[in-house]
Amino acid sequence: MERKWWKESVIYQIYPRSFMDSNGDGIGDLQGIISKLDYLKELGVDVIWLSPVYQSPNDDNGYDISNYQEIMDEFGTMEDWEQLLDGLHSREMKLIMDLVVNHTSDEHPWFIESRSSKDNPYRDYYIWRSGKNGKEPNNWESAFSGSAWQYDEKTDEYYLHLFSKKQPDLNWENPKVRQEVYEMMTWWLDKGIDGFRMDVINFISKVEDLPSAPIQNPNKPYQSGGQFFVNGPRIHEFLQEMNREVLSKYDIMTVGETPGVTPQDAVLYTGEDRHELNMVFQFELMDVDSGPNGKWDLKPWKLTEIKRIMSKWQNELNGKGWNSLYMNNHDQPRMVSRFGNDTTYRIPSAKMLATFLHTLQGTPYIYQGEEIGMTNVRFDTIDDYRDIETLNMYKEYVNERHIDPQKVMESIYVKGRDNARTPMQWDESEHAGFTTGTPWIAVNPNYKEINAKKALEDPDSIFQYYKKLIQLRKEHPIIVYGDYKLLLEDDEKIYAYTRSFGKQKLLVILNFSKDQVPFHLPEEVQFNSKELLISNYSVNEAQEIKQFSLQPYEARVYLVS
Numbered sequence: 001m002e003r004k005w006w007k008e009s010v011i012y013q014i015y016p017r018s019f020m021d022s023n024g025d026g027i028g029d030l031q032g033i034i035s036k037l038d039y040l041k042e043l044g045v046d047v048i049w050l051s052p053v054y055q056s057p058n059d060d061n062g063y064d065i066s067n068y069q070e071i072m073d074e075f076g077t078m079e080d081w082e083q084l085l086d087g088l089h090s091r092e093m094k095l096i097m098d099l100v101v102n103h104t105s106d107e108h109p110w111f112i113e114s115r116s117s118k119d120n121p122y123r124d125y126y127i128w129r130s131g132k133n134g135k136e137p138n139n140w141e142s143a144f145s146g147s148a149w150q151y152d153e154k155t156d157e158y159y160l161h162l163f164s165k166k167q168p169d170l171n172w173e174n175p176k177v178r179q180e181v182y183e184m185m186t187w188w189l190d191k192g193i194d195g196f197r198m199d200v201i202n203f204i205s206k207v208e209d210l211p212s213a214p215i216q217n218p219n220k221p222y223q224s225g226g227q228f229f230v231n232g233p234r235i236h237e238f239l240q241e242m243n244r245e246v247l248s249k250y251d252i253m254t255v256g257e258t259p260g261v262t263p264q265d266a267v268l269y270t271g272e273d274r275h276e277l278n279m280v281f282q283f284e285l286m287d288v289d290s291g292p293n294g295k296w297d298l299k300p301w302k303l304t305e306i307k308r309i310m311s312k313w314q315n316e317l318n319g320k321g322w323n324s325l326y327m328n329n330h331d332q333p334r335m336v337s338r339f340g341n342d343t344t345y346r347i348p349s350a351k352m353l354a355t356f357l358h359t360l361q362g363t364p365y366i367y368q369g370e371e372i373g374m375t376n377v378r379f380d381t382i383d384d385y386r387d388i389e390t391l392n393m394y395k396e397y398v399n400e401r402h403i404d405p406q407k408v409m410e411s412i413y414v415k416g417r418d419n420a421r422t423p424m425q426w427d428e429s430e431h432a433g434f435t436t437g438t439p440w441i442a443v444n445p446n447y448k449e450i451n452a453k454k455a456l457e458d459p460d461s462i463f464q465y466y467k468k469l470i471q472l473r474k475e476h477p478i479i480v481y482g483d484y485k486l487l488l489e490d491d492e493k494i495y496a497y498t499r500s501f502g503k504q505k506l507l508v509i510l511n512f513s514k515d516q517v518p519f520h521l522p523e524e525v526q527f528n529s530k531e532l533l534i535s536n537y538s539v540n541e542a543q544e545i546k547q548f549s550l551q552p553y554e555a556r557v558y559l560v561s
Helices: 030-034 037-043 078-090 109-113 175-190 235-245 262-271 305-315 346-358 388-400 405-415 453-458 464-473 477-481
Strands: 013-015 047-050 067-071 092-097 149-152 155-160 197-200 255-256 279-281 294-298 362-369 481-485 494-501 504-511 518-519 530-535 547-550 557-559
Touching: 037 078, 037 453, 037 464, 037 477, 067 078, 067 175, 078 092, 092 255, 109 305, 149 255, 149 504, 155 518, 175 235, 175 518, 262 279, 262 305, 305 494, 346 504, 346 557, 388 405, 388 530, 453 464, 464 477, 464 530, 477 494, 481 518
Parallel strands: 013 047, 013 362, 047 092, 092 197, 197 255, 255 279
Antiparallel strands: 149 155, 481 494, 494 504, 504 557, 518 547, 530 557
16 A cells, blocks of 8 residues: 555644634634644644635635635635745645535626626536426425526526535536636645645536436425436546646645545545545445434434444455545534533543544544534524525425424534534633634634633643544554454444554554443454553553453553554
8 A cells, every 4th residue: 555645644624714813803714724823733733624715705605616716805815825825834734725616606707707698608617408397407406405406587597506506516518617627726736735625526527418306205396316416427537637637747635525425436536546536525424313314304323333334434445545534524513512422521532533533544634623622502593503504404494394493403403514613712711712803603602611722731631632643643654554454343332443554453442432331352353462552541551451341432542462
């Protein structure tokens, strides 16, 4: 297996709007990030992934871009951005930018031209169709509720938007569109960035005649058309072209956001002989607590299901592709609230989950605030929420489907994207030290208890534990490259596995429950000597590890030989 810097890196995602505000307008900005670079250096991360900071009307918090080569006014200027890049590079950290090219904003000059007339040269930059029987061209549903088509009176046609109606999809069948995208990517790479995270990149190729989707849910007017655009017919051709034209010319990393991929798909996207991407984000783990009607349909997750999913990805990509490891991001709830325990055992469970992510094969991603154990938020009313997906869903469920508003709020408390978007909790001062103004979204009320200042002062904090985990990856190649083997497959409380690399073996033992659980080491794991690398409780190192009792949410990692 080839050694690469991006395999050995730990990546930290910044959601700029919520990270740090430098000018008191309540919105995080580039100077705010610059003021916290030493904090990131202290943590030990190697790469910063910056969610979009491009010019945008902000219908979907910057994922609706009106100019790819300008910085959003609220975030600062291009000079600020250059200062950020220099600040990272001078601290030996790298910067990857968010690349959003499945769609633009409807305020992008290309789209303004495109909608102006049917014979405009930019018409074919987007996907336009005539209506059918006085209705939309097909029955596809937008990811943000309602139809994926928007009627445009001026030319009496509809345009496709898989997300918000202010996010029209680009037509990747048009070679001019692809060329424009490649030129823009080259422009950023020439400015010195270190790679891209690519937003819903596996949606860019659509089935040519855009057929209606089979009716899966007869109670809904629109249906998911995913089989016609997820991993579409020309996706690998497009990515190989992108790699040939742009990516292969630089020493960079790429990660694709790819909903709906299997490990077999991921091998096609990330195989080293395929010349496409370095790694992809898979969503199988993120769907582990979703019922048959999607993410808002809550069901409890089972540890055996998490093991099945993670083991499948660990084993099937081993030696063939590369995993990205994450349990939360700007689109997902906080991992300690979802997979751990955010009350009594917040600190040990946050450390246990971190141990899990940082001891698997792949590149770990930390989402801002995760390193201090930030939790989900329960705002009193829907008016406190800002996320377009959440607000549209609430409207649809309460006003159109007449579902009990309290039941809908419970789903939002568990799964809403704003759980991850409340401001970063820096200290116990007003608004958690995020802003001197009024924050764009309220701060989680638990900030006096959970904040970075306290974490930095406490040698036993979650932050200090992350620091140690990140350091261990740098010291032990086995943590990055070792083969994975699951132990105790059917246990619903303990997740244990080994990693093997040359003559070395790593033994990872994790208690995913709030109970004290007896652990018995399977016979197959034989060793003569052991060294405890890290644990989230104090452990007597002389203790026999063939059998012992695990504390609630306990994690231990041994190097055995």
